[in-house]
Amino acid sequence: MISLEGVSHSFAVRRGGARLEVLSEVSLQVAGAETVAVVGPSGCGKTTLLELICGLQQPDTGTVRCAPAALMPQRDLLLPWLSALDNASLALRVRGVGRHGARAAARPWFERLGLDGFERARPHELSGGMRQRVAFLRTLLSGRPVLALDEPFASLDAITRAEMQRWLAHALEEERRTVVLVTHDVEEAVLLADRVLMLSPRPGRLIADVQVALPRPRVRTDAAVVALRASTLATLGVNA
Amino acid sequence: MVLVLGVWEAYVDLVSISSLVLPAPHAVLAALYTDRATLWHDLEPTAAEILLGILLAGACALASAVLLHFSGLARRALYPPLVATQAIPIPILAPLLVTWLGFGLLPKLIVIGLVCFFPIVVTTMSGLAAVDPDLVKLMRTLGAGRAQTFWRVEFPSALPGVFAGAKLAAVLAVIAVVLAEQAGSSSGLGYLLTVTVANLEMAEAFATVLVLVAFAIMLFTLLGVAERRAMPWIHERGNTQAR
Ligand SMILES: Nc1ncnc2c1ncn2[C@@H]1O[C@H](COP(=O)(O)OP(=O)(O)O)[C@@H](O)[C@H]1O
Numbered sequence: 001m002i003s004l005e006g007v008s009h010s011f012a013v014r015r016g017g018a019r020l021e022v023l024s025e026v027s028l029q030v031a032g033a034e035t036v037a038v039v040g041p042s043g044c045g046k047t048t049l050l051e052l053i054c055g056l057q058q059p060d061t062g063t064v065r066c067a068p069a070a071l072m073p074q075r076d077l078l079l080p081w082l083s084a085l086d087n088a089s090l091a092l093r094v095r096g097v098g099r100h101g102a103r104a105a106a107r108p109w110f111e112r113l114g115l116d117g118f119e120r121a122r123p124h125e126l127s128g129g130m131r132q133r134v135a136f137l138r139t140l141l142s143g144r145p146v147l148a149l150d151e152p153f154a155s156l157d158a159i160t161r162a163e164m165q166r167w168l169a170h171a172l173e174e175e176r177r178t179v180v181l182v183t184h185d186v187e188e189a190v191l192l193a194d195r196v197l198m199l200s201p202r203p204g205r206l207i208a209d210v211q212v213a214l215p216r217p218r219v220r221t222d223a224a225v226v227a228l229r230a231s232t233l234a235t236l237g238v239n240a
Numbered sequence: 241m242v243l244v245l246g247v248w249e250a251y252v253d254l255v256s257i258s259s260l261v262l263p264a265p266h267a268v269l270a271a272l273y274t275d276r277a278t279l280w281h282d283l284e285p286t287a288a289e290i291l292l293g294i295l296l297a298g299a300c301a302l303a304s305a306v307l308l309h310f311s312g313l314a315r316r317a318l319y320p321p322l323v324a325t326q327a328i329p330i331p332i333l334a335p336l337l338v339t340w341l342g343f344g345l346l347p348k349l350i351v352i353g354l355v356c357f358f359p360i361v362v363t364t365m366s367g368l369a370a371v372d373p374d375l376v377k378l379m380r381t382l383g384a385g386r387a388q389t390f391w392r393v394e395f396p397s398a399l400p401g402v403f404a405g406a407k408l409a410a411v412l413a414v415i416a417v418v419l420a421e422q423a424g425s426s427s428g429l430g431y432l433l434t435v436t437v438a439n440l441e442m443a444e445a446f447a448t449v450l451v452l453v454a455f456a457i458m459l460f461t462l463l464g465v466a467e468r469r470a471m472p473w474i475h476e477r478g479n480t481q482a483r
Pocket residue numbers: 011012013020022041042043044045046047048049202
């Protein structure tokens with residue numbers, strides 16, 4: 001599904017001046033229907049990695065091969081002039097589906113995602129958790145085989161985040177897709193992913209690739225989850 | 241407002257300045273009433289010129305702003321001449337246009353168009369430039385092409401800029417129409433202003449200005465209403481948050 005070979009990327013920081021090296025020699029493979037979490041400290045190049053996967057950036061060196069990917073950005077970026085339903089079905093409209101067809105396709109999902117009754121609400125009328133769900137639905141309904149989720153719950157409070165993590169685990173189980181989930185929350189990675197990739201501080205390079213062979217649904221207080229979280233944090237150089 | 245009028249009235253009555261220099265507010269109001277038929281009659285062509293002029297300027301300005309926004313080449317080639325149109329002194333140009341094109345509608349539309357065009361271009365372009373680049377990226381990953389991204393994201397994002405330009409233009413158009421009509425016309429409030437001033441009918445001239453000002457305020461207010469209608473999301477957000 002996704003294959004990166006020796007990918008390095010840098011940004012020009014000043015005109016003609018030095019370049020900021022963000023990713024260094026990253027190679028990874030993601031199989032179909034696999035959920036892979038990418039964890040690493042802030043600024044290590046996680047967002048850049050997703051943009052490479054989505055084809056929004058071209059790598060300096062190395063190759064990126066990937067099935068079409070839809071991005072769920074770090075901020076929800078819902079369009080304030082559209083209702084929740086129209087935001088969710090935006091990708092369908094872009095693909096040329098008529099207004100009624102697009103809404104009809106998105107509507108059943110509102111119930112499944114606990115958003116029923118909020119179809120006509122504007123984004124500013126929704127809570128943070130609801131906005132993230134609409135943004136996720138928009139990504140899902142793009143119909144693209146790969147979902148690139150960029151710290152989807154980073155801006156939520158701890159309680160809502162826990163709720164959303166349970167919810168996302170459930171949604172992904174029902175609707176299998178290839179998912180790259182970027183997060184700086186190790187617990188989130190262990191709860192949701194089949195595999196956890198760890199990046200070093202900038203320039204980000206792959207420092208570990210851990211299989212999470214735990215049964216689902218996973219509970220954060222489960223001993224195996226706690227142990228894996230601790231060992232992952234240790235790999236990242238944090239004393240848990 | 242009331243205070244200013246009161247001081248004005250008292251000043252004129254007490255110091256007894258000639259009404260040629262400064263007519264008293266009550267004289268202006270009286271003129272507004274006695275001349276109401278003339279004023280109404282002359283408002284009609286002026287209002288038509290203003291509205292047509294703004295529509296024309298607005299349409300050209302939107303098209304130009306989009307072109308300039310998307311084409312660096314157009315920006316480099318066309319910005320200097322556009323700035324030049326804004327630097328032309330209207331009092332010089334207006335009489336020339338009358339000589340070339342006569343007393344009709346066209347020279348007025350050109351003057352209003354020239355004055356109103358540039359503000360709308362500038363504010364629309366800054367609206368387009370302020371579009372969140374992450375939104376544009378998001379649209380790309382949802383499969384949107386240039387036109388889709390423009391209509392679904394960039395244009396609605398830039399609407400506040402468009403309306404800011406239109407509001408500026410509405411007020412500038414009122415100034416422009418007077419200059420255009422004074423340069424040569426046989427009707428309109430600008431024409432009326434020329435005639436009354438020439439006849440030293442200052443109260444009547446002030447009444448004419450009052451009508452022009454009222455029209456400008458009305459246009460501005462209507463645009464504000466249209467703005468809230470066109471962008472309910474900004475208005476609603478204002479209500480639920482801080483304000
Ligand atoms: N377009 C850009 N131009 C210059 N620097 C950038 C750009 N995008 C990101 N960076 C820099 O690259 C580094 C990695 O960014 P990012 O991938 O967003 O990190 P993360 O998502 O892991 O926090 C940061 O230091 C950031 O400032």
